[in-house]
Structure formats: structure tokens, C-alpha cells
Amino acid sequence: xxxxxxxxxxxxxxxxxxxxxxxxxxxxxxxxxxxxxxxxxxxxxxxxxxxxxxxxxxxxxxxxxxxxxxxxxxxxxxxxxxxxxxxxxxxxxxxxxxxxxxxxxxxxxxxxxxxxxxxxxxxxxxxxxxxxxxxxxxxxxxxxxxxxxxxxxxxxxxxxxxxxxxxxxxxxxxxxxxxxxxxxxxxxxxxxxxxxxxxxxxxxxxxxxxxxxxxxxxxxxxxxxxxxxxxxxxxxxxxxxxxxxxxxxxxxxxxxxxxxxxx
Amino acid sequence: xxxxxxxxxxxxxxxxxxxxxxxxxxxxxxxxxxxxxxxxxxxxxxxxxxxxxxxxxxxxxxxxxxxxxxxxxxxxxxxxxxxxxxxxxxxxxxxxxxxxxxxxxxxxxxxxxxxxxxxxxxxxxxxxxxxxxxxxxxxxxxxxxxxxxxxxxxxxxxxxxxxxxxxxxxxxxxxxxxxxxxxxxxxxxxxxxxxxxxxxxxxxxxxxxxxxxxxxxxxxxxxxxxxxxxxxxxxxxxxxxxxxxxx
Numbered sequence: 001x002x003x004x005x006x007x008x009x010x011x012x013x014x015x016x017x018x019x020x021x022x023x024x025x026x027x028x029x030x031x032x033x034x035x036x037x038x039x040x041x042x043x044x045x046x047x048x049x050x051x052x053x054x055x056x057x058x059x060x061x062x063x064x065x066x067x068x069x070x071x072x073x074x075x076x077x078x079x080x081x082x083x084x085x086x087x088x089x090x091x092x093x094x095x096x097x098x099x100x101x102x103x104x105x106x107x108x109x110x111x112x113x114x115x116x117x118x119x120x121x122x123x124x125x126x127x128x129x130x131x132x133x134x135x136x137x138x139x140x141x142x143x144x145x146x147x148x149x150x151x152x153x154x155x156x157x158x159x160x161x162x163x164x165x166x167x168x169x170x171x172x173x174x175x176x177x178x179x180x181x182x183x184x185x186x187x188x189x190x191x192x193x194x195x196x197x198x199x200x201x202x203x204x205x206x207x208x209x210x211x212x213x214x215x216x217x218x219x220x221x222x223x224x225x226x227x228x229x230x231x232x233x234x235x236x237x238x239x240x241x242x243x244x245x246x247x248x249x250x251x252x253x254x255x256x257x258x259x260x261x262x263x
Numbered sequence: 264x265x266x267x268x269x270x271x272x273x274x275x276x277x278x279x280x281x282x283x284x285x286x287x288x289x290x291x292x293x294x295x296x297x298x299x300x301x302x303x304x305x306x307x308x309x310x311x312x313x314x315x316x317x318x319x320x321x322x323x324x325x326x327x328x329x330x331x332x333x334x335x336x337x338x339x340x341x342x343x344x345x346x347x348x349x350x351x352x353x354x355x356x357x358x359x360x361x362x363x364x365x366x367x368x369x370x371x372x373x374x375x376x377x378x379x380x381x382x383x384x385x386x387x388x389x390x391x392x393x394x395x396x397x398x399x400x401x402x403x404x405x406x407x408x409x410x411x412x413x414x415x416x417x418x419x420x421x422x423x424x425x426x427x428x429x430x431x432x433x434x435x436x437x438x439x440x441x442x443x444x445x446x447x448x449x450x451x452x453x454x455x456x457x458x459x460x461x462x463x464x465x466x467x468x469x470x471x472x473x474x475x476x477x478x479x480x481x482x483x484x485x486x487x488x489x490x491x492x493x494x495x496x497x498x499x500x501x502x503x504x505x506x507x508x509x510x
Contacts, residue, residue: 049412052412052415052416053415053416053418054411054412054415054416070418071415071416071417071418072418073418076416076417076418077416078412078413078416078417080409080412080413082409084409084410084412084413086413086427086428086431087508088431088432088434088506088508089427089431089508090508097427098417101414101417101418101419101423101427102417102418130507130508131508132508132509156416
């Protein structure tokens with residue numbers, strides 16, 4: 001379980017201290033997937049950077065399984081908005097770099113695992129290519145493969161699908177959910193899309209304007225039920241019921257947004 | 264494929280420059296401007312005049328100068344980029360000394376280091392090192408923080424961050440700098456070899472000039488150009504092998 005207690009991030013700019021985030025107190029359960037949605041500039045990314053150990057200057061406490069969250073101790077898979085692939089490493093090396101840095105032995109078992117993930121994501125034939133020569137969708141799949149290949153304790157994604165065009169995005173989301181359902185890694189991802197939050201978030205965390213605090217956490221009943229809504233062609237009763245629920249939920253979230261991200 | 268294209272560019276350039284040279288020498292019709300054929304006929308001088316020895320001595324000076332300047336320069340550049348304290352100390356020094364034309368220091372260097380190779384190599388180092396320091400520093404500072412986010416999330420050590428992110432990120436700029444430095448080093452070499460030595464391709468050209476042996480002089484010019492070109496190719500090959508991802 002990931003527990004955040006009175007987390008607050010303040011930074012100084014032009015000798016003025018600006019409260020960028022919080023205070024936030026919240027716990028994230030193991031094996032769940034959280035979608036964090038909020039207005040731009042509310043500190044969503046800051047929150048993710050704190051969880052990823054990229055920002056280390058914060059007030060309050062972040063614990064993981066009763067222990068300080070520490071990037072050296074726990075495997076944290078972080079997928080930044082630009083996917084964060086290293087341009088000077090080919091796809092295979094990019095996928096293995098997390099393991100290498102964490103000092104994990106790359107034996108046959110690990111290789112098989114990485115290979116099977118790459119096959120699942122359909123990037124195994126791009127092993128020797130460099131990121132510069134890949135499309136946005138391919139790069140993103142490499143980033144996902146890299147995160148999953150080290151079997152992370154925690155997966156963090158910063159607007160992971162926003163750089164893709166809409167068709168590639170839907171495909172990438174489906175692939176991701178597929179993979180996630182297999183590994184069930186505790187995941188926190190940030191998004192500004194209501195649709196994406198409902199499709200991908202088992203729990204949806206709504207944040208307020210800057211400095212971001214948590215307005216509401218919703219249990220999403222539609223998680224893993226969105227296929228029917230996306231592909232309405234089947235038109236079963238269940239998918240119709242689901243699409244009603246979807247409209248209600250998205251109206252609720254949009255309502256909060258309209259009221260200015262207040263409850 | 265790339266090598267083939269480069270080779271054909273080289274051959275084309277070689278033919279064009281020789282045609283221009285030939286046309287000019289026919290047009291001017293002066294003893295001081297022989298045709299390329301007259302020069303190439305004397306190519307055996309490379310061996311009988313021991314030009315290869317001059318080449319080796321010059322290469323030694325250029326490569327030592329380049330090597331020392333690159334290693335020291337990159338080291339100091341990184342130090343400045345990483346440490347505020349060193350930056351405060353060295354930045355004013357670099358800012359102040361950058362615009363000084365260092366060639367004027369040759370007499371002083373010769374007084375301090377003698378007439379031998381060390382004063383010549385020092386001159387090359389002094390001129391090149393400042394550009395290397397500045398470009399290494401700027402290259403490191405130009406890497407966006409975003410580039411580091413991912414590796415920080417893995418809890419990487421400073422050394423790992425340097426090896427996997429910083430170094431490969433600045434390599435292309437360092438190689439561009441090396442390429443420029445090769446050209447600069449060769450020009451300085453010619454100047455430095457004018458004094459206190461009987462070896463080096465610069466000396467050979469000046470010596471032939473003073474003996475009014477124009478054919479040898481031109482052969483020297485052709486030789487130093489080819490040496491420069493060979494070094495250029497070497498940088499190309501280096502770039503191709505360490506920056507594969509750029510292509």
C-alpha cells in the first residue's frame with residue numbers, strides 16, 4: 001500500500017515561495033490502478049514526480065508498504081509524457097536499462113519475460129532500431145515494455161497517451177489494460193481526459209486547482225467494462241447499461257470540472 | 264554506402280581543385296605556380312626527401328595537442344557544469360582569456376618550455392582547450408531536466424547517470440568540437456613549426472619556400488592537406504561508431 005501523509009511541495013521562484021501541491025493525504029491500495037485527473041497546473045505531474053523520487057524536496061511523508069518510498073529499494077516504473085526513451089540506446093537496450101541500473105542479473109528467465117512482453121506489445125521486431133526511427137505509438141509501447149520488464153512495485157505514468165493520435169491512443173490503451181490485467185501492478189497515472197480516466201482508472205482521483213488537493217476519489221464501476229461501450233456494434237443489453245453508467249459518471253466528473261474542481 | 268558516397272565526394276573535390284589549380288597555373292604561367300602534374304611527377308620526394316618523417320613528427324604534435332586539449336578541456340568543462348564552486352572560480356578566467364589571441368604567446372612558451380615539441384604542443388593545447396571547455400560545459404547544461412527524470416526514478420547513482428545519460432547526450436557536440444579542433448590544430452602547427460625545429464611538414468614547406476624549391480613546397484602543401492583530410496575521415500569514422508543512433 002502506498003500512503004501519502006500531508007504531502008506538500010513548495011518551491012521558490014523569484015524569492016517567492018509557491019505552494020505547488022497539497023497538502024495531500026491519501027492511500028493507494030495494492031494492485032489497483034488510479035487515474036489522477038485535474039486542471040492543468042494543479043500539480044498532478046508534481047505528485048507523480050514525488051512518487052517517482054524525481055522530486056525529493058517535499059514536506060510530509062510518502063510510505064510504501066510501511067516503509068519510506070525509496071527508488072533504490074523499490075522498483076518504480078516511470079513513464080514520462082515524452083516516454084523518456086534514451087535516444088542513444090536501441091529498443092532492446094532501452095528495455096533492459098532499468099534492470100541494468102537496478103543491478104538485476106539479466107539471465108535467461110528475465111530475457112524470456114522481456115521478450116514475451118515485447119511480443120505482446122508487438123515491438124519484438126524493432127529490437128535493433130533506435131527511438132528516433134520509431135513512430136509515437138511504437139515509442140510508447142517501448143516505454144511500457146521497459147516499465148513492465150523490471151516487474152515494478154509501482155508504475156507511474158504522466159499523461160502516457162496524450163502524445164498519440166486518437167486511433168493509436170485507443171489501441172495503446174487497450175494493449176496497456178490487457179497487459180495490466182495480467183501483471184496487476186499498482187499504477188498511478190495522470191490524465192486530463194475524462195474518457196481516459198474512466199477507461200483506464202479502476203479508481204479515479206479528482207484534484208483541485210493549484211495548489212492541488214484531492215477533491216474526490218471515485219470507485220469506477222466501469223473499469224474493464226469499456227470494451228462494450230467503445231465497440232457499441234454488439235449492442236448487448238449490458239453494454240447499453242454500461243453506456244448509461246458511463247454517461248452518468250462522465251457527467252459527474254464534468255460537473256466537478258465545471259464548478260471549478262470543487263466538490 | 265556512406266563511405267562510398269564520401270569517397271566519391273572526396274574524388275570529386277580532388278578533381279575540381281586540381282582543375283582549378285591547373286587552369287590557374289596555365290593562365291598565370293609563373294615559375295612559382297607549377298601545374299599539378301609537375302608536382303605529382305615529383306611524388307617520389309615523399310620517400311627520398313623523407314617527407315614521411317616530417318608527417319610523423321607533425322602528426323605527433325597535432326595528436327598530442329588535440330588529445331591533451333580534449334581530455335583536459337572536457338574534464339574542466341564537466342567540472343564547471345557540475346560544480347558551482349569551480350564555475351565561480353574558472354568562469355571569470357575563461358571569460359577573460361577566451362578572446363586573447365594565444366598565438367602571440369609562442370615566444371613566451373618557447374622561453375618557458377624550450378624550442379622543442381613541448382612548446383609547440385602547449386600552444387596547440389592553449390588555443391583549442393578553451394573552445395572545448397566552453398562546448399563541454401554548454402552541452403552538459405543544455406541537457407533538459409526531463410531527460411533525467413526517468414533515470415532518477417530508478418534510483419540511479421551519479422556515475423550511472425553520467426554513463427547512461429550525460430555522456431551519450433554530449434558526445435555529438437564533443438565530436439563536432441573535435442572536428443573543428445582538428446582544423447585549428449593543423450593551422451597552429453604550420454605557425455608553430457616555423458621556429459626552432461628541423462622537422463614537421465610546416466617546417467618542410469617553409470624550408471622549401473626559402474630555398475625557392477617550389478615543387479617541394481607544393482608537395483608539402485598537398486601532403487599537409489591530405490593529412491588534414493585523413494584526420495577528418497578519422498573523426499567521421501569515430502562519429503559513425505559511437506553515435507550510431509544519430510543516423
